[in-house]
Amino acid sequence: MPELPEVEVLVRHLAPLLQNKIVRKVRVRRPRVLAPTSPRRLRKTLQGARFMGLTRRGKYLLFTLRPADSVQPLLLVGHLGMTGRMYLASAEAPLAKHAAVVLNLGRENFVFEDTRYFGRLTLDDKAIGKLGPEPLGAAFTPAYLVRALKHSAQAIKIKLLDQSLVAGIGNIYANEALFRAGISPTLQARTLAPEQAKGLWAAIREVLSEAIECGSTAPLDYSGRRAGDRFFYFGRAPEAPGFYLERLQVYDRAGQPCVNCGHLIERLVQASRSTYFCPRCQAADREHDKEEASHRACFVVCRDVSSCQPPPRAL
Numbered sequence: 001m002p003e004l005p006e007v008e009v010l011v012r013h014l015a016p017l018l019q020n021k022i023v024r025k026v027r028v029r030r031p032r033v034l035a036p037t038s039p040r041r042l043r044k045t046l047q048g049a050r051f052m053g054l055t056r057r058g059k060y061l062l063f064t065l066r067p068a069d070s071v072q073p074l075l076l077v078g079h080l081g082m083t084g085r086m087y088l089a090s091a092e093a094p095l096a097k098h099a100a101v102v103l104n105l106g107r108e109n110f111v112f113e114d115t116r117y118f119g120r121l122t123l124d125d126k127a128i129g130k131l132g133p134e135p136l137g138a139a140f141t142p143a144y145l146v147r148a149l150k151h152s153a154q155a156i157k158i159k160l161l162d163q164s165l166v167a168g169i170g171n172i173y174a175n176e177a178l179f180r181a182g183i184s185p186t187l188q189a190r191t192l193a194p195e196q197a198k199g200l201w202a203a204i205r206e207v208l209s210e211a212i213e214c215g216s217t218a219p220l221d222y223s224g225r226r227a228g229d230r231f232f233y234f235g236r237a238p239e240a241p242g243f244y245l246e247r248l249q250v251y252d253r254a255g256q257p258c259v260n261c262g263h264l265i266e267r268l269v270q271a272s273r274s275t276y277f278c279p280r281c282q283a284a285d286r287e288h289d290k291e292e293a294s295h296r297a298c299f300v301v302c303r304d305v306s307s308c309q310p311p312p313r314a315l
Contacts, residue, residue: 033122157270157275
């Protein structure tokens with residue numbers, strides 16, 4: 001599932017391409033992805049509307065449009081779900097089998113494609129109001145995280161996936177942030193010492209920022225033309241050089257040596273999601289060691305592959 005970095009990179013890609021484009025025609029091929037908006041309402045609302053901006057909130061894409069018959073802007077909310085893609089394609093190109101919604105913009109189509117149809121493209125924005133602060137925003141502070149975790153009996157890994165705590169963190173980056181902070185994923189959130197919570201706050205911001213940097217510099221295949229390559233969720237563009245590698249320290253690395261201590265990475269299941277961790281660097285009963293928690297280089301784009309220690313993420 002795409003998480004905050006993948007959605008942020010997609011927003012940066014699409015925003016200039018959609019700016020000032022007018023919706024000429026609306027085709028709804030899978031009505032379920034609009035819920036609770038009806039196909040009729042979507043067509044009536046978007047017909048003739050002009051794209052004015054695109055931003056992100058958590059894992060959501062927020063499209064701002066100006067209707068043809070009003071100066072009051074409207075909000076179109078997108079979510080990629082598990083398998084969604086949003087991209088522009090030639091209006092003459094054949095539509096993908098799983099194209100759920102197609103907005104004709106003249107010579108191009110804006111396509112929302114979703115194999116499993118768990119994503120959304122809707123006029124309903126109620127989910128946005130339930131989100132916690134942005135992890136890279138000013139409201140997400142060390143003090144906020146300390147307070148927010150203080151009364152939670154949930155394991156810290158599970159708590160990080162709570163979108164009302166902090167918006168946009170998913171399974172991959174929860175694993176990576178906890179490893180970087182040196183915190184066991186099974187610890188109760190309320191048992192974290194203030195210094196541990198502050199270290200986790202820093203780790204969250206670092207892994208997300210580095211991931212966004214990685215995705216922003218690598219040519220990506222937003223429409224999924226290159227089957228089998230899941231680099232940074234979207235996959236590498238056909239013209240992308242081979243030296244772009246996505247590197248994670250623990251995620252999907254069960255049975256491989258820890259990049260810090262050499263102990264084998266282990267996997268467990270929490271709330272039906274895979275958790276990856278180093279039992280030595282993230283021991284639940286060890287004191288929080290600032291020096292160990294300061295290890296860096298989680299997620300990098302490498303031109304000299306031989307100089308990188310973390311192994312590439314499994315595809």
